Amino acid sequence: MAAFGRFSQALLRSSLTQTRRQLSAAAASGHGEQSAKTWKILSFVVALPGVAVCMLNMYLKEQQHSHEQPEFVPYTHLRIRSKRFPWGDGTKTLFHNPHLNALPDGYEGHDE
Template sequence: MFSARATRAAAQRVARPQSIRNPFQRRFASSESTFTGAENNAFNRERQAVKDHAAATSDLWRKLSIYATIPCLIIASVNAKILWDEHWAHWDHMEPLEERPEYPYQNMRTKNFFWGDGDKTLFWNEKVNYHKKE
């Protein structure tokens, strides 16, 4: 499968101590430094200004997401619940499903569905759907 050279090289890499394998440690989350000497040029100052602006902007959007979006969602949910209750209050005044007319374009069946009794669609709701059997 593997050549002898590849196997030998892998064994040598594993056998080396950690300090020899990776002498420099990567620091991705190191502390911020201020620029001094040759580092203090226009490019680095502009780059730092962009980072500061990004931090402030992301903080603004985080606050907006928490303090504006959540109350708006709560208000919209309450409004939807009120409209939902009004809608079902109208259904209480309508005649029963069995007495409503069934139009020719409703409940058209060319063959039975393979689930249930074959007459009801996959999203059938007993409260609002009714199919008169001939």
């Protein structure tokens, strides 16, 4: 059993030294410079235009989006407050948006 352990360690050491030699030979031959140029070109030709197209898509979708407040429907299973929140007045959630998030009795500032 000990012989197997020594044999496996020897194989591991030899494979590590071979890998190190291959990596150092590749670095000495200038392979790193070529791959750096390739990634730089890909960044400017593919990545930046891709980000620009995604930003344009988001902008156009936002322009088509309606900014109307959704209709309040007082469902009994939504906006249940069994105890008050420990911040503010106790009825608003931590990230409360008065335009989109309704309170248990309706939206803020609307007397309907």
